[in-house]
Every structure is written in C-alpha cells, then in structure tokens.
Amino acid sequence: MAKNTTRAEDYSKWYNDLVNRAGLAENSGVRGCMVIKPYGFAIWEKIQAQLDIMFKETGHQNAYFPLFIPKSLFEAEEKNAEGFAKECAVVTHYRLKTDPTDKTKLIVDPEAKLEEELIVRPTSEAIIWNTYKGWIQSYRDLPLLINQWANVVRWEMRTRLFLRTSEFLWQEGHTAHATKAEAIAEAEQMLEVYTEFAENWMSMPVIRGKKTESERFAGADDTYCIEAMMQDGKALQAGTSHFLGQNFAKAFDVKFADKDGKLEHVWATSWGVSTRLMGALIMTHSDDEGLVLPPKLAPIQVVIVPIYKSAEELELVSVKANELVKKLKSMGISVKFDDDDNRRPGWKFAEYETKGVPVRVALGPRDLAEGKAEIVRRDTKEKSTVEFEGIENLIAQLMIDIQENLFNRANQFRADNIQKVDSYDVFKEKIEKEGGFYLVHWDGTAETEALIKTETQATIRCIPLDSVEEDGKCMVTGKPSKHRVVIAKAY
C-alpha cells in the first residue's frame, strides 16, 4: 500500500489525498465543482441536521427561493452587486439545437436568447428581499426569520475540495426586523449559534469577532465571523453573520408601518455556513493516518471487526458482536459490524482509521474465551483489552471523552500558536517562519491593512469580540490603538 502523504511533508497534498482516500469527495467533470461522495455527504448531513435544529430552536423557519436571479434584481443593491459581479455565472439562453454542420453536436440556439439575463445566485439577498417586499407591511409581520438550505455558485479562479469550489452547499439565513437593535441582536445571536456548533459539535475552538471594513460582506454594515486555526497555522473563516442595516430594505423598498402608522425601512441580517465546514473539520483534527472525527458528527461512531479463522468461529463471534450492536443502538450510538469476508482484519483496521471512526472494537476467539474485547480509540490510538460485559458503558463514556479531548487538543494547539507581537519587523519574520495567529495593534485604517496584506500575505482576520481594551500603538504606523486584532494567513 502506498505511503500516506504526511502533514509535515506537504500539508496541502495531505489534505487533498485525505479527502480522496477517506471517500469524502472528488473533483468532477465540471471545472471547479466537486462530487460529494456518500461518506462525505453523510458527515454533511450530520452537520446540517444539528444546525437545522439549532436554527429552529432560535425561531427560524426553512423556505426555498429560486436558483436564478434576474439581473435587474441582482443589481439593485449596488455594493452587493459590485462585490459579487466578478464571479457570477450568467444564463443567457434557454435552448439548444442540433448543430447543422455536425448532427452529433448541439449548439446554443441564437434565437433563444433571454431578454434579460439570469444570474445563478452567488448569495440570495436580492431575490429574497424582492420577495420580502410582498410579505412585509406592518410591524406585525416582523420579525421575519427565514433560513434556506441551498447551493450557490461563485466562479472562483482557483478551487480546492470543500474549501473553495465553484458550486457549494450552504445555508443562508435572512431576517427582517423592526429595529436596528433587534437586527444586531439577531446577527450576534446567530454568531453564538455558530460558535456553539463549532465548539461543541465540531470540537473546533473559534475566535468570534468582527471583520474590518474592507473584509466585510458586500452590502453589510457589519460582518461578524468565527475564525478557526488549522493545523498548519492558517486561519479559516468558518462562518459569518451580517448586520445589513437598511441597505437591502432601501434597495428593494421594503417598508413597514409601525404602531403609530409611520412607514419605516426594515432592518436586516443574513448569516451562513457552508460545506467549507467539512474542510475545517478535516484540517482541525485529522492526522497522518487519516480522518479523525468528533463522535457527534461521525456517521459511524463504533465499528466492530470480527477476527476468525473459520465459519464456525465467525458464527460464535457474530453472536457476541450482534449483542453489542443491539445494546449500542439502543443507546443511540451508531455502530457497524463489519463481517465482510473479503477483507481481512488488518485491512479493516486501516480502513476505519482512514475514515476517522472514533472507536473500534475487535472481537476474536481469544477474547471470547477470556470474556474480553479489544478496544481502540481513534484520537489517541490508545489500545486496551477490556471486559466485554458492560463494554457499552465504556464506549458511551468514550464518545464523550473523545469529543472533549479533540476540543482540548485543538484548543491547546491554538494557544501554542497564537502570540502577541508589537513590532512589525518581528511580525514579518514570525509570520513567514512560524505561521500562526498574531494579536497586534492596528491603527484602524484600510491603508495599513492593505500594506500588511501586500507585504506579508497576512490579513486581519477579525477584531475579537472579547478583546480587552488596552492602550497600544499600531505595529506599522505607531498611531494609537485601543485593542488588538487577530492577524494571520488565511484560506
């Protein structure tokens, strides 16, 4: 078997190989678009299912809006349109016909040109706000709390599986509110939902913050984000929540009558996470052997591998294994008993390690004779032989322990790779050699931000929400600064 690419050798190749090897996704015949394979999609479904619950718990409802946006609607909110214009797929025709010069080929029928081009949504604010116009008349219609699970298209120049693909799956929440304060509270609430999901379900610590003006979502007054550190020290924006002010309400003329009968533009938010979370999950926990999944998002939480030499032995082992399967299932733990006779145990061990199954149980005649079983946890690779009786309770506890351990490990890694720096020269040297996150003082100007980006390729990831006020000087210009910002190279 070919040796795996290790993280130390080539982090980028390690990632790509792993996505392929674990059966998560592959490149497709369409440029920049991926095929999400069953195992990868199963993880995405777990992510989706939990987020959906959390959105509903916070009062949101799901709906679905069209894939296409007429150009005239798309251009209504200027900044938004301008921001996405360079990466839009555009539908110009609605029919093909047989090529008169080659009957086996099709050509676009020039007579089927659309009067108005349709934009394949890169994000849905435009079509949704055009719709909201008809839904909102009174303060009684507010707040309007909608989420949509959808695919969007952004014609990226360079793509990477899960991290950046031309088409990707995501959810986008779009809410309308009567007051500015309420809309801001909503944007902040959803950032908390994302944070809770990232930390408690993905076991991935995140920094909550606000984007600088130049990194803000096109059309937003404020963009909140969660930023995570990957194992190569680079930052990954894992989710964003935008306070859109009245920009879209004004662009689409969405007004409501308040209690006094006065007409006001409504206040808006939008927030989203995408299949990029898959990339975040992979790059936060996985190792050189393969995927490492937090139990809460693992499609298979426990795998049981039988060891046997004959059909009779398999029969005996199966009886025990099935007992355990039944117990685990009743406890809500997903389990697979892999009695495939075409693969030998060693192959299965390697396979489930590659796939990141949190716990593996091996059961053979030797164990049966002693009333024991071998149990291995994926996160630490720790192997132990335990009493078969009551093993289900041990496994249930392992689910909790592994979930926690992954978070703690990632948290420790981040703590080890985040540092305060006050000198630009030191920063330049460190970001180049060590990577990681830096907490620095910045004068708040776009010029300084741009300079840092040009000279170091690092960007201001966010202004952390929990940053403490302290008097400092911008590391570049020496101008006064009130708090530190997080700066790093990013995906």
Added chain:
RNA sequence: CGGGGUGUAGCGUAGCCCGGUAUCGCGCCUGCUUUGGGAGCAGGAGGUCGUCAGUUCGAAUCUGGCCACCCCGACCA
C-alpha cells in the same frame, strides 16, 4: 485573466530527445492457501496513447491548431 506545466488501462506511471504498434506498480476477475495491523502464490481481463489535422511506408514519439486539467499569482465562504 497573467506566468509555468501536464494529458498513456479505474488510479499512479515508463516509453517521447533518437518514429517500427505500449512498460511497471496498485486495483479488478478466477482458483488455492490465508485471516489478531493494508495477505501469498498461480492464472486472467482491461488501451481510439486528450482531440483534430499535417509530415511519413509507418506516429504515443515529429509539426500545428483546439480542448481539458494541475501548479504559482490577482479574487474569494
């Protein structure tokens, strides 16, 4: 969109410079032996060499066009 590169079996490749009908590994199929860390042996199947044209008795190999993909930049969830 600028710069560089690559297209040979399901995957990874050799051959190309110096033209003579394609190499090896993995995978796949069959059989036997195996099964506590990616099994061994034996046999077998699988290829319009990205595509179109040109040169030639003859093209994976030489020439030109086209297409696709990858890497590095600018852009980005």
